[in-house]
Amino acid sequence: MIPSDLSVAAESSNPLLPAVPDIIWSSVIFVVLFIFFWRAILPRVQKMLDTRAELIEGGIAKAENAQAEAAVALEKYTEQLAEARAEAAKIRDQARQDGVKILNELKEQASAEAARVTANALVTIEAERQSALVSLRSEVGSLAIDLAAGVIGQSLSDDKNAANLVDQFLAELEKSEQAASSGTTAQPESVN
Amino acid sequence: MGPNIGEFFPPVVLFAGTPFELNRIMLVRILVAVVIIVVFWLGTRRMSVVPGRGQSLIEMGLDFVRVGIAEDLLGKKDGKRFLPILTTFFFMIVAMNLTGTVPLLNIAGTSVIGVPLVLAGIAYVTWIYAGLRKHPGKFLRNSLFPPGVPVGLYIIVTPIEILSTFIVRPVTHTLRLLMNMIVGHLLLVLFFLATSFFFFEAPGLFKLFGIGTLAFGFVFTLFELLVAVLQAYVFTILTAVYLQLALADEH
Numbered sequence: 001m002i003p004s005d006l007s008v009a010a011e012s013s014n015p016l017l018p019a020v021p022d023i024i025w026s027s028v029i030f031v032v033l034f035i036f037f038w039r040a041i042l043p044r045v046q047k048m049l050d051t052r053a054e055l056i057e058g059g060i061a062k063a064e065n066a067q068a069e070a071a072v073a074l075e076k077y078t079e080q081l082a083e084a085r086a087e088a089a090k091i092r093d094q095a096r097q098d099g100v101k102i103l104n105e106l107k108e109q110a111s112a113e114a115a116r117v118t119a120n121a122l123v124t125i126e127a128e129r130q131s132a133l134v135s136l137r138s139e140v141g142s143l144a145i146d147l148a149a150g151v152i153g154q155s156l157s158d159d160k161n162a163a164n165l166v167d168q169f170l171a172e173l174e175k176s177e178q179a180a181s182s183g184t185t186a187q188p189e190s191v192n
Numbered sequence: 193m194g195p196n197i198g199e200f201f202p203p204v205v206l207f208a209g210t211p212f213e214l215n216r217i218m219l220v221r222i223l224v225a226v227v228i229i230v231v232f233w234l235g236t237r238r239m240s241v242v243p244g245r246g247q248s249l250i251e252m253g254l255d256f257v258r259v260g261i262a263e264d265l266l267g268k269k270d271g272k273r274f275l276p277i278l279t280t281f282f283f284m285i286v287a288m289n290l291t292g293t294v295p296l297l298n299i300a301g302t303s304v305i306g307v308p309l310v311l312a313g314i315a316y317v318t319w320i321y322a323g324l325r326k327h328p329g330k331f332l333r334n335s336l337f338p339p340g341v342p343v344g345l346y347i348i349v350t351p352i353e354i355l356s357t358f359i360v361r362p363v364t365h366t367l368r369l370l371m372n373m374i375v376g377h378l379l380l381v382l383f384f385l386a387t388s389f390f391f392f393e394a395p396g397l398f399k400l401f402g403i404g405t406l407a408f409g410f411v412f413t414l415f416e417l418l419v420a421v422l423q424a425y426v427f428t429i430l431t432a433v434y435l436q437l438a439l440a441d442e443h
Contacts, residue, residue, distance in 0.1 A: 013201040015305060015374060016367075021213040022306030029225045030310055033284050038276035041232050045254055048239035055241055 141166035195381035200304050200374065221301040224287045232283075257282045257428065265432040266439070274435055277318060281311055282428040285369065289420030292377055293413050300420070303373035305366070308427075312365040315431040323438030331438070365430060372423050376416045383409035 013019075145162045206214040214222075235250035243251055257279045262271035288301030302308055323331040335357055336350050383405050390402030 013198065015197055015200055015370070018305045018309055019201075019213075020211050021215075021218065022304055023310060024211055025214070025218045025221060026306035026310040029221050029307075030280065030284065030314065033225055033228060034276060034280045036229055036232070037280045037283070041236050041254075042276055042279065044236045044239055045251070048241065052241045 137170070141170075144169075195378040195385065197374075199299070199377070199381065217299055217301065217304050220291050220297050220299055221288060221307065223297075224284075224291060224301050228283055228287055253283070254279065261425075261429050261432050265429070265436045270435070270439055274318070274322075274432070277314070278428050278432060281315070281431060282424055285311070285427050286421055286424035289373060289424055290417070292373060292380070292420065293416045298377075298380075300373040300377060302369055302423075303377050305370055308366045308370040311427070312362050312369075315365060315434060316362040319431070319434040319438040322435055326439050361434065365427070369423050369427050372419055376412075376419055379412050380409060380416065383412060 141163065144166060200217070202216040204213045204215050205219065232250065235246055239247060258271070258275055261282070262275045262278050265271070266274060285302060285307075288307060290300075291297040292300030292303065323335070327334070336353055337346055338349060338353065341349050386405040387402045387409060390399055390405060394401065
């Protein structure tokens with residue numbers, strides 16, 4: 001049955017020989033679909049793919065920007081921190097210097113005060129010594145005269161003479177003292 | 193009656209006697225074209241960057257051709273250039289192949305020589321055009337006289353090259369698809385007619401054979417689904433390979 005059917009069919013139509021309507025309709029359908037895909041579908045898809053790629057790249061760029069900004073902020077912050085540290089160190093140094101200066105000034109003041117006090121004391125002492133010397137001189141004179149009057153038994157009524165005597169005596173005393181001191185210093189020179 | 197080659201030449205339905213004669217198979221093809229247009233038009237009408245379920249399916253299909261065939265074989269630039277033709281080939285062939293297993297249609301739009309021949313012809317013209325455009329003057333010479341072959345051997349090599357590249361290539365491109373679809377249809381017809389015969393006409397226990405033929409028919413229907421997709425893929429990827437060979441820098 002089958003072979004005879006095939007042979008009958010083959011006589012009427014060979015599947016390898018294209019019929020004109022077959023070719024025409026195939027071509028028409030291809031052309032329609034080709035234009036449809038080429039002009040309508042693929043551009044739409046391409047547009048969407050481009051938008052998607054842009055979006056993804058935009059997202060990446062945004063993230064990169066944020067990262068860069070963060071890095072800049074960090075740098076700025078670090079810089080500020082360093083500045084603040086330097087400032088603090090400067091202030092500390094300044095304070096230390098100031099402290100030292102104040103201390104020195106105080107020390108100077110104190111030593112000056114001490115020197116002044118010492119000088120005052122010396123002046124006072126000198127003044128007192130002078131006054132003591134003056135009073136001693138007058139008192140020693142009168143005492144010695146009194147003593148001498150008692151010893152010689154006669155009152156040296158003439159105070160003026162007595163005072164001259166005392167002065168003379170003291171002057172001699174001083175002179176002898178001076179001679180003694182110059183003699184002690186001059187002696188080593190003469191030896192040489 | 194058994195499976196018959198005449199099934200691929202059904203009676204004319206419309207425009208009889210003109211070059212635009214329509215028979216059942218032509219109508220199936222037109223239906224396929226309409227379905228493709230409607231599906232892709234609706235599927236890509238509102239493309240969003242974050243795809244929904246429908247868009248994901250459409251994108252998956254288009255990406256299969258764009259990434260898996262065009263960009264993979266031709267690279268980004270040439271892949272984009274020839275993407276429309278490859279996309280059209282793939283979806284046209286796969287849809288027309290699948291009609292062979294769609295109930296009531298039951299015939300592949302590619303099982304008549306028109307579609308395979310026209311598409312293979314377009315592929316042939318396209319890759320020759322691409323080669324001539326890319327390597328003007330050198331393309332034909334290098335195709336017919338491959339460089340690096342001793343001069344004397346061209347007596348053998350050149351006829352082989354002419355035959356294999358310019359004659360056998362388009363013929364096999366056409367027939368591989370056409371014969372797969374014709375044979376697939378005949379097999380399915382054979383199994384289901386045999387089932388019908390065993391169930392309704394065979395005497396007694398012979399009816400049981402019908403169960404076996406029905407099972408085979410079912411299995412081969414699934415197989416035909418695979419073949420439909422596979423042959424569309426093979427046809428499209430071969431087109432891309434021919435283009436790649438024509439565009440290759442060795443020319």
